[in-house]
Amino acid sequence: MTLIALVIVSMMMGRYDLSLSEVFKYFTGQANSSSSLILKLRFIRIIAVVLVGAGLSMAGATFQSVFSNGLASPNLLGVSTGASVGAAIAILNNKSIYWIEISAFIAGIVTVFLTLMINKLLHNESNITLILSGIIMSGLMQSVLGSVKYIADPENQLQSIVYWELGSFMKVDSQSLISVGPILIIGIIFLLVTRWRLNALSLDTYTIKTIGINPTINRNLMILFATLLTAASVCLCGVVGWIGLVVPHISRSIVGEDNRYALPMTAITGAILLLIADTLARSISVNDIPLSIITGFIGVPIFIVILVRRRNIGI
Template identity: 75%
Template sequence: MAKRHKNKIAMVFAIVVLIVLIVLAMMIGRYHLTLQEVMSYFLNGASSSTKLILKLRFTRILAVILVGAGLSMAGTTFQSVFNNGLASPNILGVATGSSVGAASAILYGMPIYVTELAAFIMGILTMFLTLVIDHFLHSNSSITLILAGIIMAGLMQSILGSIKYIADPEDQLQSIVYWEMGSFMKVDLSSLFSVAPILIIGILFLFFARWRLNVLALDEATIKTIGINPTVNRNLMILVATLLTAAAVCLCGVIGWVGLVVPHISRSIVGGDNRWSMPMTGLTGAMLLLIADTLARSVTVNDIPISIVTGFIGVPIFIFILLRRKDTVV
């Protein structure tokens, strides 16, 4: 009961911190605004120029929160399903496949919405090809699925390298590399509305189905006595996590470290029970990515690719977590 009470307090505290970070992110930027101007925006009393700035920032902040929560919860799902603390949203090659889709669209000079659609479709296609390889290997082991993902990721990385090799270095190559490193700079209401439903539905599904991850951690005989088909449920959780990853990549490109590090942070706060760690992971992922994006658009004149920032934040955090858990199996 004491643990449950402690987790509730931690959850409320995380929500409060996220709200504070949203307000700060609205204030901070190349054009700094006061708290009063931010509050007046929500009360419909700001000037037209200030409204435009805050509208752009708020749209970007919403995208950051959804992507941060989605990637983090996808990471928790993969780590729980595969029982591997080093699993991440790219474990089935989805992020690399999405990059191939985006790079192909950029190579042929397609508009941004076609690029996003190509990234999403190619990410899902990569996941299905991974499952096909796993099926032909005739194994029920999660390790086999991980190996199939590594195979597909390697293939997609080779295709991506070929596209980069023939791309125009003055224009196309720069866009492809920038997409690989992730950025919310080009996110607008149109692109957000097209991807947000997938992110929201995926996040809500994982939230309400999080208890299934606890069940899937049991041995197969015990799972069947509960009345749950382990294969169907495992594949369903993988599919939803993959959709979240593909949707995130098609909106803002590839973002590293969030899906790997954040699940460990949340488990260190509320424990390994997915009923608590899943929502905490979503909140923590949103906070971490919001901090990273605020730094990315504020430190220099031009936006810094966000994977650079998440790398500088995520690496020391992950090292700290590993040092704390060096006597346990990750």
């Protein structure tokens, strides 16, 4: 309900404020052509924001469960940066949006498994080591991204690559939404229907095996879909920080640890928070503000509060 109300409020807000009645007229097909055009663009953007908000948050929650590590997130594991490297390489080769998606997904998967390999080499099971491995991979991918930018054509390629790094929904249009949206929807639905199994996967490997499910297959399947969601999000709007890390914690502090309730809550909360952030991003000033700036200002204070509140039970 909150989400629907927010969608409507968000439709009204922007560089040209529109009234509630105009928004209703748009949905009933009676709006005049000028406001209808604005509302159509806004509606496409809002759908993209809602899907990415839900998807990135669920990806974060999934990583946190599978690695039983409250600090895991698409960004801290290096998946987001990896996916943007994949996207950038595809842009460099002037590929279509589909190839950008595939390339982002493959690079995201490669990054997450390299992160896991580094973590294994370190022979240390602490939560921080996994994040350290993620930061190492992220650093490497930043360098690769830097090299790609260096050789990119400054006229048009460089601009689109930089757009990816900052995180923005400015360039989302009906074509990119149609090609990426379904992947986000598939990923979201898959994780929602398999959410009970995430509870079991946060146990230790031996226990998972003795309760009768294959730890490797189940974990990798979840990692695959979480990475798919991250890569698809990166294709639509670039790298958006904090959402994937903070939202799962907010949801769990509201409905508890059980993913049967926490994961749907995460999806809705993520959609709401990103919608607020994006509405601010396109309404505050004449130009769109990069999204990560706003999610940072919202996410960091919330994360500090969560860290302090949850220090007793361990993150």
